[in-house]
Amino acid sequence: xxxxxxxxxxxxxxxxxxxxxxxxxxxxxxxxxxxxxxxxxxxxxxxxxxxxxxxxxxxxxxxxxxxxxxxxxxxxxxxxxxxxxxxxxxxxxxxxxxxxxxxxxxxxxxxxxxxxxxxxxxxxxxxxxxxxxxxxxxxxxxxxxxxxxxxxxxxxxxxxxxxxxxxxxxxxxxxxxxxxxxxxxxxxxxxxxxxxxxxxxxxxxxxxxxxxxxxxxxxxxxxxxxxxxxxxxxxxxxxxxxxxxxxxxxxxxxxxxxxxxxxxxxxxxxxxxxxxxxxxxxxxxxxxxxxxxxxxxxxxxxxxxxxxxxxxxxxxxxxxxxxxxxxxxxxxxxxxxxxxxxxxxxxxxxxxx
Numbered sequence: 001x002x003x004x005x006x007x008x009x010x011x012x013x014x015x016x017x018x019x020x021x022x023x024x025x026x027x028x029x030x031x032x033x034x035x036x037x038x039x040x041x042x043x044x045x046x047x048x049x050x051x052x053x054x055x056x057x058x059x060x061x062x063x064x065x066x067x068x069x070x071x072x073x074x075x076x077x078x079x080x081x082x083x084x085x086x087x088x089x090x091x092x093x094x095x096x097x098x099x100x101x102x103x104x105x106x107x108x109x110x111x112x113x114x115x116x117x118x119x120x121x122x123x124x125x126x127x128x129x130x131x132x133x134x135x136x137x138x139x140x141x142x143x144x145x146x147x148x149x150x151x152x153x154x155x156x157x158x159x160x161x162x163x164x165x166x167x168x169x170x171x172x173x174x175x176x177x178x179x180x181x182x183x184x185x186x187x188x189x190x191x192x193x194x195x196x197x198x199x200x201x202x203x204x205x206x207x208x209x210x211x212x213x214x215x216x217x218x219x220x221x222x223x224x225x226x227x228x229x230x231x232x233x234x235x236x237x238x239x240x241x242x243x244x245x246x247x248x249x250x251x252x253x254x255x256x257x258x259x260x261x262x263x264x265x266x267x268x269x270x271x272x273x274x275x276x277x278x279x280x281x282x283x284x285x286x287x288x289x290x291x292x293x294x295x296x297x298x299x300x301x302x303x304x305x306x307x308x309x310x311x312x313x314x315x316x317x318x319x320x321x322x323x324x325x326x327x328x329x330x331x332x333x334x335x336x337x338x339x340x341x342x343x344x345x346x347x348x349x350x351x352x353x
């Protein structure tokens with residue numbers, strides 16, 4: 001008789017375990033079926049948050065289904081009420097509560113990441129602002145998640161606060177550079193001296209290039225020779241930064257060296273160059289534009305052509321500069337001056353990005 005009850009208990013245990021496994025597997029397959037059926041439709045939604053939610057919920061939900069099945073199985077093992085099994089049951093409860101909350105926090109962080117990606121693609125908001133807000137929200141979620149998770153698993157909050165205070169002092173002393181970089185990144189997000197995609201340079205340091213990424217510790221800059229440059233954020237609070245990407249105009253300075261034999265032609269040459277500047281469609285007429293004799297060098301006369309272009313993009317600026325040089329050469333030729341009487345030195349500083 002005892003043997004029969006033992007076999008009955010073992011069969012019943014196997015039967016309930018099989019039910020839990022089959023039920024969990026069925027929920028898992030149903031979730032995948034619904035996801036693959038409705039995912040293409042939801043991705044076509046006009047709402048950025050709907051698309052972000054669809055991308056972020058799938059993986060945590062799959063893991064939660066298996067976590068729920070495991071917790072049910074552990075609760076079934078510990079339902080007899082013995083001391084050992086009661087501990088097993090408590091473990092199952094803590095696992096379900098703590099795991100569920102951890103998955104929920106992970107889902108929220110995934111939602112923030114997906115929302116950042118959707119906003120960056122839509123280009124409705126400055127990508128630097130979106131990235132900064134995303135980083136702050138994820139840090140907040142992470143801190144709240146750790147505190148609540150420790151409470152769920154039975155760690156007293158007072159102990160966590162005390163440990164955090166002591167650890168914070170030690171961390172502050174040992175990682176002051178890390179904290180300086182963190183607050184430096186925060187100031188970049190608040191003051192916004194530059195954003196992702198801007199071309200920046202520093203007259204104090206050998207820093208120049210396109211901003212590719214702004215993190216909480218480092219900013220990645222792609223230099224003109226396409227090398228990645230990683231700059232600690234704390235450095236930006238101690239140096240000057242130029243941001244040519246935000247210029248309203250670009251300046252052109254063209255020095256013309258003229259032979260002394262052509263000195264009598266200077267007034268007419270200057271007059272025609274200024275007339276050309278006033279009619280060029282890419283020259284900003286609200287800014288100062290002139291052509292003047294500025295220096296009597298030992299072997300040549302120097303004329304300075306000074307103006308501002310409407311084009312701020314480097315390629316457009318180069319085009320306008322090319323057109324001005326061609327127009328000046330045409331004016332010189334129309335006045336019957338020999339080509340060797342004029343030279344135009346190249347000044348790369350005025351032509352830089």
